[in-house]
Amino acid sequence: MSTDHPLVVLVGPPGAGKTTVGGLLAERLGVSLRDTDADVEAAAGKEVAEIFLTDGEDHFRDLEAEAVASAVATHRGVLALGGGAVMRPATRELLAGLPVVFLDVALADAVHRVGLDAPRPLLAVNPRKQWRTMMETRRPLYTGVARTVVATEGRTPEEVTLAVLTALELTEA
């Protein structure tokens, strides 16, 4: 399979399972996974939570936008974005026309999955309220960039992986 873009791009909020399902998809497709959080950490030499704390969210978003642009230009496998990457208009433009999947998740599942003490800086204080407000702003952005939406409630990561493959018609005949 030869393309000039990533085979799959996963977007969605924290806890949707982008990183986890991205790994499973990459295995199934025999390609590698790129995750923009890992790319940003490698470029900055520190963890995401530390970048937020010491350099601020804007700086993190700059690094993240660069990581997305680089991965979209060069990576031909599975690409998992950080949950807030779609906030940048330039990133949304880059994603236009690509096989982008919005992994959707309900608040209860997301909080359960991510945990109340997970190192996700945006959810550090009052995570339920933060998550709800965040989704009100972001849902239209996720929907706007996505070719298809895959619900993850009540599905194991393996089941979500199969649903993504089916939705993008990437399963073998």
Ligand SMILES: Nc1ncnc2c1ncn2[C@@H]1O[C@H](COP(=O)(O)OP(=O)(O)O)[C@@H](O)[C@H]1O
């Ligand atoms: N479908 C699922 N069902 C149950 N737990 C899940 C599912 N997808 C992911 N998880 C768990 O939720 C947590 C967050 O998953 P992760 O892949 O890091 O999400 P994201 O990258 O979207 O923030 C991890 O502990 C992961 O094992």
Ligand SMILES: O=C(O)C1=C[C@@H](OP(=O)(O)O)[C@@H](O)[C@H](O)C1
């Ligand atoms: O939603 C967000 O703004 C963020 C999501 C995180 O990635 P995941 O969505 O993979 O958890 C990470 O990029 C950072 O903590 C900010």
Ligand SMILES: [Mg+2]
């Ligand atoms: Mg992730």
